Amino acid sequence: MIIRRSCFAIGVVLAAAGFTACQPANRDGPAEESAIVAETPPAGAFVAEYAARDYAFVGPAELPSGWVTIRMANEGLEHHFVSLTLLPEGKTIEHYFSDVGVPFDQAWEALRSGAVDKAGAGAMLGELLPEWYASAVSMGGPGLVAPGRTGQATMRLVPGDYVMECYVKTPEGEFHVNLGMAIPITVTDEDSGAAEPEADLDITLTNYEIAIEGTPVAGEQTVAVHFQEHPEFGLGNDVHVVRLEDDTDMDEVIAWMDWMNIEGLRAPSPAEFVGGTHEMPIGYTAYFTVDLEPGRYAWIAESGAALGMVEEFTVE
Numbered sequence: 001m002i003i004r005r006s007c008f009a010i011g012v013v014l015a016a017a018g019f020t021a022c023q024p025a026n027r028d029g030p031a032e033e034s035a036i037v038a039e040t041p042p043a044g045a046f047v048a049e050y051a052a053r054d055y056a057f058v059g060p061a062e063l064p065s066g067w068v069t070i071r072m073a074n075e076g077l078e079h080h081f082v083s084l085t086l087l088p089e090g091k092t093i094e095h096y097f098s099d100v101g102v103p104f105d106q107a108w109e110a111l112r113s114g115a116v117d118k119a120g121a122g123a124m125l126g127e128l129l130p131e132w133y134a135s136a137v138s139m140g141g142p143g144l145v146a147p148g149r150t151g152q153a154t155m156r157l158v159p160g161d162y163v164m165e166c167y168v169k170t171p172e173g174e175f176h177v178n179l180g181m182a183i184p185i186t187v188t189d190e191d192s193g194a195a196e197p198e199a200d201l202d203i204t205l206t207n208y209e210i211a212i213e214g215t216p217v218a219g220e221q222t223v224a225v226h227f228q229e230h231p232e233f234g235l236g237n238d239v240h241v242v243r244l245e246d247d248t249d250m251d252e253v254i255a256w257m258d259w260m261n262i263e264g265l266r267a268p269s270p271a272e273f274v275g276g277t278h279e280m281p282i283g284y285t286a287y288f289t290v291d292l293e294p295g296r297y298a299w300i301a302e303s304g305a306a307l308g309m310v311e312e313f314t315v316e
């Protein structure tokens with residue numbers, strides 16, 4: 001499995017084009033929408049539709065640059081997400097599998113067999129991951145969503161070769177990415193023409209805080225996530241939304257967020273996730289849309305959950 005950058009490339013230059021025109025939704029996605037609960041795309045969005053299945057992504061292999069809304073309809077029976085990684089120049093998904101995926105698989109096998117603890121697995125990754133992995137850049141993607149839901153996130157993408165992946169685990173502890181949930185995406189020089197979304201709420205992510213501005217209310221909420229700080233090593237800061245029931249065990253949910261835990265990110269999820277976004281480089285903003293029914297929820301980070309990046313909230 002594949003995923004975590006040890007640091008973030010800082011040299012990504014965004015094309016400062018005008019983002020005023022509107023384009024129709026991309027129709028290359030899955031034909032059937034069936035019973036999927038889907039959020040409304042932001043006004044003027046360029047929308048790319050993907051279906052997440054157990055275990056595959058179905059959708060366009062090519063996207064424009066600029067503001068792009070990725071909608072991932074979870075048609076499977078397990079939770080899924082989209083994590084987008086921009087590869088360094090000259091690297092392909094094959095390099096990603098062989099140079100990055102294999103070390104993560106080895107670290108995971110050592111962890112699950114009890115041969116190493118988390119620190120040992122981290123040391124293994126430090127030794128086995130190639131130098132070029134430090135130049136791979138996390139570029140967001142819709143966060144965790146339960147079966148029957150749609151994850152929707154909008155990012156400003158730069159041209160290049162990306163990998164789209166999901167590294168949730170099956171009940172047997174196999175990463176979805178190893179079962180087909182990793183596809184190459186090319187982001188072209190052509191600009192989407194889409195506008196930057198407008199947000200109902202703002203979240204700023206620092207080490208190790210989820211700072212919320214605004215009050216979530218029932219209905220569709222578009223959340224702007226500002227990436228202000230990331231840990232120097234390991235996974236960056238991201239945010240997901242989880243619905244809490246009366247019997248939800250928060251400690252179990254927090255432990256589930258860490259892939260290094262034997263039960264971490266392993267189906268079935270201890271609670272229902274309804275949206276979020278993966279990390280982007282410092283200074284970037286990602287937008288995600290989530291449909292909130294009245295109830296109890298939490299904003300929760302992946303690697304930061306155990307370090308206090310959990311904020312419960314209630315929607316009246």
Ligand SMILES: [Cu+2]
Nearest residue numbers: 080166168176
């Ligand atoms: Cu998945």
